[in-house]
Each structure stands twice: as structure tokens, then as C-alpha cells.
Amino acid sequence: MGMSDSAAFKTAMRRVPAPVTVISAAHRGERRGLTATAVCSVSAEPPQLLVCVNKRVRAHDAIGQAGYFGVNYLSHGQADIAHAFSSPSGAPGGRFETGDWTEGETGAPLLRDALATFECRVVQAVDGGTHTLYIGEIVGMTDRDDLSLLYKSGLFSAA
Template identity: 50%
Template sequence: MTIAPAAPSLVDASDFRAAMRELAAGVTIVTAGREGDRRGLTATAVCSVSADPPTLLVCVNRDAEGHAAILASGAFCVNVAAAEHRGLAERFAGRGGARGAERFEVGDWRSLSTGAPALADAVAVFDCRVIKAIDWGTHTVFLGAVAATTISPERAALLYRAGAFAAG
């Protein structure tokens, strides 16, 4: 199958962002790096690519401080936020002024297989090794081979829609 190059978008970027805010999504904290040099960001652009082999996709703005940490370490951890992690999600979204490794001063952080920070009480954790990085527009699409997981399915997840967090 041949795919034709994409035509220029007919939608203004601000209109696109406004429409995307209406798409309810699970909230994740994407982390990378090791003790002393950890970075992370709040993200909703995360999805499954394949169950065999287990693969996730995350989209990270190249201006986000976590972006360079993912490239440098070759790994990332997707931490699915629980409803009670709203403050943590806001912290990793840059609200409140915490930056860099300082963001990790809140929460119980451990590591699984790759060494990337894993939130001990997350609804689910996907510890991934980067297998491909694709630059697209303002973001990099990272494909990650899932090396380890944890789950706590009894916990309510944190959702994001219309610029606000809610329990789901």
C-alpha cells in the first residue's frame, strides 16, 4: 500500500487543540532517567500499539524537559495516575513551579526493569525501552517495548477533559 503525503491542514492549530481538549483521556505521568537526574511530564497522548509484542506509543513535545531524558536514557515509564494523584499530575504538568528532579520530591518512586521512575501506587505502570522515535510536528512519537508492568485495578483512574481533571 502506498500512502500519499499529507495535505496541508485546513484546521488552525488553536482550533485543533480546543477540540482535542474535549477528548476525555486517562492521565499519565511519563518519566525517564535515574536517581538524581530524573525528569517527567504529565501526558494524555499514550496508547497501546500491539499486545504481541507488548508495545506502547507516547507523544512528547520536544520542548518538554522529559523529552531529552527519554532520548538520553533510551527508556521511559508510563505511570497511569489514580484519582488521588491530581496534585501530582498538576506538579508534573508544570503547575506550581517544580522543575526537573524536584518534581519527584512528592510521591513514592521506585524502578522496575529499565531504571526509569515508577510510581508505586499508580493504577498501572508500563516500563518501556525505546525501540523507535519519530519526529512529527512539535512532538516526538516514542514507541516503547514494554519490559515490565504493575497494576492496581481496584483504584479509580484520573481523567482529563475540557482542561480539568476528574475521577473515572
């Protein structure tokens, strides 16, 4: 796929509505996180999720080194958190000043009032070009009834 195909792919993917998450990890006292929509379930038995993490973001190495990560599905009123974790500027740990965060059993940062949180242990890491596909077995989860924050064509909405 050439450069123009890559741009066309990105444009097409932006048109598909997707739930917004913050993928989080902590290693040696350093918390890292990123906004992501490339998250999906893998299996119910055992319960597993897949997250696609760009190799250039700071959270990428933290996930690999810690061996654990959190997936925090944002609710409709949490676009400010999505923006904080998608911004390349600012101190990585400072992103966690937006929202009410706690530490899970594995040490992964979890958003207290997220729509759903999943604490995962990395069971496989697959090279996916610009990204690593981390498959995580769920070791803890929470959920609440609310509207989900969605991302489509550069905009946030609720569903």
C-alpha cells in the first residue's frame, strides 16, 4: 500500500464511529496513557481484549515493560479526558491530572468514573507494522450504565 493508499485508509477509518478509550500503564512509578479507538474483544473464555498501540508513543514501551495495561472506555461527558490523552504536548504523567484516577491491582491506572474499565495482563504482543497489537487477559473490570463517547470524522458524540 503506497502513501496515498495509507492516507485513504486513514480517511476511511475516521468515518467509522468507534468507542473512545484511554489505554493506560505504569512502569517504575511512571504513568503513561493514550487515547485510542483501536480496541476490540478477542475472547469471552478466557476474557481477552486486543489493543493496537503505536510504537512511537511513550505508553507503548510502558505496556511492554509492565506486562499489564488498563482499558478505560470513556462516557459521553469525558471528551476532555480524550483530548488530554491525545495531545502530544505536555508531560506524560500530567495527563492524569484530568479525571479521577486510581491504581488497579496490577498498578495500571484506571479511571474511576469510566463507562467501563478493564485491567489486563499481556499474554501476547504481535508486530503490526507501525503498531504493536497487545492481547490482554482481563484480570479485573468495572462498568456503569451511561452513554458511550464515540469518535467519528474528527468529532466526538454520544451513543
